[in-house]
Amino acid sequence: MPSFILVNTCPQTKARAGELTxxxxxxxxxxxxxxxSQGAVKTLTPDEVKELGYKMLLANTYHLYLRPGIDIIEKxxxxxKFMGWEGAILTDSGGYQVFSLSPLRKLSDGGVTxxxxxxxxxxxxxxxxAIEYQERLGADIIMALDECPAHDDSPAKVKxxxxxxxxxxxxxxxxxxxxxxxxxxxxxxxxSIELRRESANYxxxxxxxxxxxxxxxxxxxxxxxxxxxxxxxxxxxxxxxxYLMGVGSPEDIVEAVARGCDIFDSALPTRVARxxxxxxxxxxxxxxNAAYKETESPIVGDCGCYTCRNFSAAYLHHLFxxxxxxxxxxxxxxxxxxxxxxVVKIRDAINDGTFMAFKDEFLASYQPADEPTRLAQxxxxxxxxxxxx
Amino acid sequence: MPSFILVNTCPQTKARAGELTxxxxxxxxxxxxxxxSQGAVKTLTPDEVKELGYKMLLANTYHLYLRPGIDIIEKxxxxxKFMGWEGAILTDSGGYQVFSLSPLRKLSDGGVTxxxxxxxxxxxxxxxxAIEYQERLGADIIMALDECPAHDDSPAKVKxxxxxxxxxxxxxxxxxxxxxxxxxxxxxxxxSIELRRESANYxxxxxxxxxxxxxxxxxxxxxxxxxxxxxxxxxxxxxxxxYLMGVGSPEDIVEAVARGCDIFDSALPTRVARxxxxxxxxxxxxxxNAAYKETESPIVGDCGCYTCRNFSAAYLHHLFxxxxxxxxxxxxxxxxxxxxxxVVKIRDAINDGTFMAFKDEFLASYQPADEPTRLAQxxxxxxxxxxxx
Numbered sequence: 001m002p003s004f005i006l007v008n009t010c011p012q013t014k015a016r017a018g019e020l021t022x023x024x025x026x027x028x029x030x031x032x033x034x035x036x037s038q039g040a041v042k043t044l045t046p047d048e049v050k051e052l053g054y055k056m057l058l059a060n061t062y063h064l065y066l067r068p069g070i071d072i073i074e075k076x077x078x079x080x081k082f083m084g085w086e087g088a089i090l091t092d093s094g095g096y097q098v099f100s101l102s103p104l105r106k107l108s109d110g111g112v113t114x115x116x117x118x119x120x121x122x123x124x125x126x127x128x129x130a131i132e133y134q135e136r137l138g139a140d141i142i143m144a145l146d147e148c149p150a151h152d153d154s155p156a157k158v159k160x161x162x163x164x165x166x167x168x169x170x171x172x173x174x175x176x177x178x179x180x181x182x183x184x185x186x187x188x189x190x191x192s193i194e195l196r197r198e199s200a201n202y203x204x205x206x207x208x209x210x211x212x213x214x215x216x217x218x219x220x221x222x223x224x225x226x227x228x229x230x231x232x233x234x235x236x237x238x239x240x241x242x243y244l245m246g247v248g249s250p251e252d253i254v255e256a257v258a259r260g261c262d263i264f265d266s267a268l269p270t271r272v273a274r275x276x277x278x279x280x281x282x283x284x285x286x287x288x289n290a291a292y293k294e295t296e297s298p299i300v301g302d303c304g305c306y307t308c309r310n311f312s313a314a315y316l317h318h319l320f321x322x323x324x325x326x327x328x329x330x331x332x333x334x335x336x337x338x339x340x341x342x343v344v345k346i347r348d349a350i351n352d353g354t355f356m357a358f359k360d361e362f363l364a365s366y367q368p369a370d371e372p373t374r375l376a377q378x379x380x381x382x383x384x385x386x387x388x389x
Numbered sequence: 390m391p392s393f394i395l396v397n398t399c400p401q402t403k404a405r406a407g408e409l410t411x412x413x414x415x416x417x418x419x420x421x422x423x424x425x426s427q428g429a430v431k432t433l434t435p436d437e438v439k440e441l442g443y444k445m446l447l448a449n450t451y452h453l454y455l456r457p458g459i460d461i462i463e464k465x466x467x468x469x470k471f472m473g474w475e476g477a478i479l480t481d482s483g484g485y486q487v488f489s490l491s492p493l494r495k496l497s498d499g500g501v502t503x504x505x506x507x508x509x510x511x512x513x514x515x516x517x518x519a520i521e522y523q524e525r526l527g528a529d530i531i532m533a534l535d536e537c538p539a540h541d542d543s544p545a546k547v548k549x550x551x552x553x554x555x556x557x558x559x560x561x562x563x564x565x566x567x568x569x570x571x572x573x574x575x576x577x578x579x580x581s582i583e584l585r586r587e588s589a590n591y592x593x594x595x596x597x598x599x600x601x602x603x604x605x606x607x608x609x610x611x612x613x614x615x616x617x618x619x620x621x622x623x624x625x626x627x628x629x630x631x632y633l634m635g636v637g638s639p640e641d642i643v644e645a646v647a648r649g650c651d652i653f654d655s656a657l658p659t660r661v662a663r664x665x666x667x668x669x670x671x672x673x674x675x676x677x678n679a680a681y682k683e684t685e686s687p688i689v690g691d692c693g694c695y696t697c698r699n700f701s702a703a704y705l706h707h708l709f710x711x712x713x714x715x716x717x718x719x720x721x722x723x724x725x726x727x728x729x730x731x732v733v734k735i736r737d738a739i740n741d742g743t744f745m746a747f748k749d750e751f752l753a754s755y756q757p758a759d760e761p762t763r764l765a766q767x768x769x770x771x772x773x774x775x776x777x778x
Binding site for chain 2 (some may be wrong): 042048075207311318326
């Protein structure tokens with residue numbers, strides 16, 4: 001029942017505008033999914049997420065399995081009802097979280113035995129269980145279980161993880177029964193062009209209704225991320241949605257849309273908001289900066305979000321300096337409003353045939369954050385591989 | 390310009406219904422003021438506070454003087470504008486906070502030298518400065534500077550503090566210039582009937598537009614609190630509002646209304662909410678209790694608040710168990726909604742002539758929290774005074 005249609009494509013880039021149909025409404029793409037890992041977008045009510053323009057969000061099987069448990073959510077009538085969200089939901093299978101959050105115990109083709117990052121209790125997940133849990137949570141789009149290698153794992157290890165991801169994807173497809181959910185596969189392959197192509201081609205042959213690109217933005221230089229996206233997408237079918245997992249800075253969304261990605265999720269906009277970093281069309285502005293102590297205008301002058309319409313930068317600075325809980329909420333509203341507006345502008349530009357100009361203009365004025373960090377990371381990465389720039 | 394009229398009085402108790410007129414609207418009494426010490430009611434936007442039915446809130450001169458500073462708020466056009474609140478505001482003078490939060494340096498008739506509880510910086514406040522700061526903040530009701538003795542201070546110390554409070558009140562009255570603000574005096578007198586009467590009578594003679602009862606609910610047994618309220622109110626004029634400072638549990642509000650108090654403020658409803666204690670007509674319910682893990686109904690079945698209308702107890706329990714910031718907000722909404730509803734019921738009952746029955750019914754079904762703590766506190770208090778029950 002869930003489906004995807006392509007509406008428009010950009011003549012100069014690989015950007016596309018499309019539409020996902022789910023049991024919980026239609027969702028235009030490109031789309032960004034706010035993250036509600038534990039069944040809540042941090043600080044916000046479902047009403048607010050909806051008012052910000054979002055029609056789909058992401059939740060996490062790993063978190064919800066551990067707390068409150070699949071049984072409780074199923075008995076409540078599923079995740080939509082439990083958290084009071086009427087829009088669409090995509091759940092991640094938990095694969096990535098098992099590898100990133102849990103002290104891993106044992107990994108085999110059979111599945112993963114892991115420990116809870118909360119109380120240390122031991123659990124076991126298989127491809128079939130990952131599907132069962134997601135069917136019981138009731139999301140509109142669910143993900144196959146995958147093994148996500150670290151960005152600096154050896155080629156042999158990455159190859160093994162990629163092949164295991166393929167076997168698991170096949171088992172997930174076989175286990176999946178709910179026709180009202182779409183099951184997406186996750187392309188892995190680390191930072192190897194060959195493995196990425198192999199992974200995309202293999203999963204394409206299984207004919208999933210959508211494809212995610214996993215294992216990127218895990219510490220590698222940005223050029224590598226973009227190259228991996230390009231290679232992967234070149235092998236994926238045109239008529240299926242492509243979901244770039246865990247990417248969500250404004251500049252990365254624009255770059256990835258230009259390379260043909262349709263769906264994004266990331267905790268970055270909400271996480272950096274809680275640290276006081278607010279998006280503007282020129283880059284991030286840090287509200288905790290003393291310069292804002294007496295600024296009577298909103299932090300982003302022409303911003304139409306609830307926060308900027310109602311409060312001065314000085315007030316927001318004050319709330320942050322006091323650690324008032326309202327600070328995190330107002331900053332979250334601003335950043336999610338910015339991303340929602342950015343994504344609408346992207347969609348409109350693709351539909352109008354002006355995406356290339358929009359992209360160039362955006363990237364010319366937007367100053368990406370953490371350039372020094374990125375550069376240092378890149379040097380380290382190249383050095384580990386005995387490469388030079 | 391700010392004024393108070395009595396609308397109805399209860400024939401069997403001392404309860405009264407009245408109306409305060411301020412530059413920022415009319416406010417029916419009895420009234421409870423949510424606490425926004427730092428210019429924000431914790432977790433809530435001003436819109437939400439208004440939607441909950443509140444027309445006046447409390448802010449704190451001590452906190453706002455230290456952060457962001459009086460200058461910044463004054464330049465922003467005053468506190469209402471700075472925090473985006475269109476209703477009325479009452480500011481406390483900072484006297485109580487200097488005594489309760491700050492490592493006190495030096496106290497004399499001239500004023501108090503104190504250290505900031507935030508950064509240890511040294512400050513000096515006088516009766517005249519307390520008024521100047523509150524005039525510049527621009528609240529609708531402001532408070533005289535007072536010295537609040539500890540509940541177990543010696544009679545001599547309490548007497549000295551009470552007399553100093555009187556001298557400061559006189560100086561505040563003289564210093565106060567803004568005709569659009571009402572300056573209330575604060576009755577002190579510790580736990581002494583004589584001093585309470587003396588303080589009320591003296592301040593009454595200065596003809597303030599309103600009177601607060603300070604220095605209560607600071608650790609003394611509840612019977613003492615109520616006796617002090619009764620003695621104080623017996624000496625205060627009928628036609629002036631009476632503000633019981635720092636009291637805000639549902640049972641204490643009902644008891645104090647019956648004794649003639651009109652205005653209340655307390656951080657208790659919002660503070661206990663963030664700890665998971667939610668008000669019901671039977672008493673507090675602790676949402677973190679494991680019994681709520683699978684409760685699909687709202688925590689208070691017949692409650693019409695946003696939280697209970699939209700979320701199950703199980704969901705709220707889950708948010709608390711994860712430490713999700715939304716938990717604190719939903720619990721705050723519930724408790725402030727409960728107090729708003731309680732206060733409306735109180736006002737209606739006074740106006741209908743049924744307050745006595747309402748009070749008896751409420752107190753018969755409402756189980757006050759922390760009875761063991763209260764009893765232990767009382768024994769300790771009596772023991773220190775070599776008294777027996």
